[in-house]
Amino acid sequence: DAGITQSPRHKVTETGTPVTLRCHQTENHRYMYWYRQDPGHGLRLIHYSYGVKDTDKGEVSDGYSVSRSKTEDFLLTLESATSSQTSVYFCAISETGGVLGELFFGEGSRLTVL
Amino acid sequence: SQQGEEDPQALSIQEGENATMNCSYKTSINNLQWYRQNSGRGLVHLILIRSNEREKHSGRLRVTLDTSKKSSSLLITASRAADTASYFCGREEEETSGSRLTFGEGTQLTVNP
Numbered sequence: 001d002a003g004i005t006q007s008p009r010h011k012v013t014e015t016g017t018p019v020t021l022r023c024h025q026t027e028n029h030r031y032m033y034w035y036r037q038d039p040g041h042g043l044r045l046i047h048y049s050y051g052v053k054d055t056d057k058g059e060v061s062d063g064y065s066v067s068r069s070k071t072e073d074f075l076l077t078l079e080s081a082t083s084s085q086t087s088v089y090f091c092a093i094s095e096t097g098g099v100l101g102e103l104f105f106g107e108g109s110r111l112t113v114l
Numbered sequence: 115s116q117q118g119e120e121d122p123q124a125l126s127i128q129e130g131e132n133a134t135m136n137c138s139y140k141t142s143i144n145n146l147q148w149y150r151q152n153s154g155r156g157l158v159h160l161i162l163i164r165s166n167e168r169e170k171h172s173g174r175l176r177v178t179l180d181t182s183k184k185s186s187s188l189l190i191t192a193s194r195a196a197d198t199a200s201y202f203c204g205r206e207e208e209e210t211s212g213s214r215l216t217f218g219e220g221t222q223l224t225v226n227p
Contacts, residue, residue, distance in 0.1 A: 031213055042202065042219035043157075050213055058214070090156055094213075102147060103204070103215060105156030 003027050006091050006106040014114050019078040021109050023091030025071075031094040032074040033103065034058075034066065036087040043090065049074055081113045119218050120203055126224040133190040135221040137203035140184065147204045147215065148177060148188050157202060160188075195227045 003026030013019050023032060033048040035058075045058030047066040055066050063085060065077045078085055088110050092103040120137050127133055137146070145164045149157040163170045163179045163186065170177045176189040190197055200222050204215035 033214070035217070040219065043217040045214060045216070048214055059216075092157075102159035102162060103149075103157070105149075105158070107156050108154075 004091060004093055004104060004106040006089075006109045008109060009107065010110050012112045012114065013081055015082055016080050019081050019111065019113075021076045021089055021091075021111070023074045023076070023093075023106060025074075025093045027093060027095070027104070028071060029093040029095045029104075030071075031096075032068065033092040033094070034064075034074070034076045035090045035092065036060065036085075037090060037108075038087050046076065046089075078111075081111075083113050085111065086113045087111060120201070120221045122221060123219065124222045124224070126226065127193060128226050129193060129195055131193055131225075133193050133197070133223055133225070135188045135201050135223070137186045137188070137205075137218065138184060139205050139207070142208040143181070144206045144208055146179060146186050146206070148175075148186075149202045149204060149217075151200045151202065151220070153199070160201075190223075193223075193225045195225050197223060197225045199223060 005024045007022045031050055034046040035043045037043050044060045046060055046064050047058055049055045049068040067075045088108045090108050091106040094103045095101050143165055147162045148160040150160055151157045161172050161177050163177050174191045179186045200220040202217050202220040204217050206215055
């Protein structure tokens, strides 16, 4: 299994509070991604990174920010959590960015915003 | 929008039968990948097919790609109860940068013993 660790795995928070999810990899892969998974919407890309300090927006980036200061860590921050951000968040990594290779997914972080 | 769809949304079959799932998309792609997700787990890669390929096999899996129809199918032969999972296609679309996959809602496959 690819070395990807997401933390926390479960979190309950209140509306308006900031939340940070962490993705840590031990594979030294260049690309890292944050997706959210919701019933009826499948997986949607929030942000991704193609190198240290190089990030770009996905299709549902509003209300989220990311940072990547080291190859192994990709942080997803909900600046002020809302109930619509209740979801399961998946981190994924890739050596080649999906062009020729696969994405490896973490086990997910379930976030509930009350 | 998801720019694509998997269908059917849900499929229930008996062990030993074949399962076919389809994926359609709207823009041109560079490659397409199929993934499996067991309940409560992350996605696991099954197979990648490039835009210049028409068919690929891996064990009991067969993937086809028809770029003229903008569609792909995943066939699982001689299904087993352990194949019960959700299946997703991830598309690398030409119009986006070559480093991201777009997924649909998936097909929930149930294989009854």
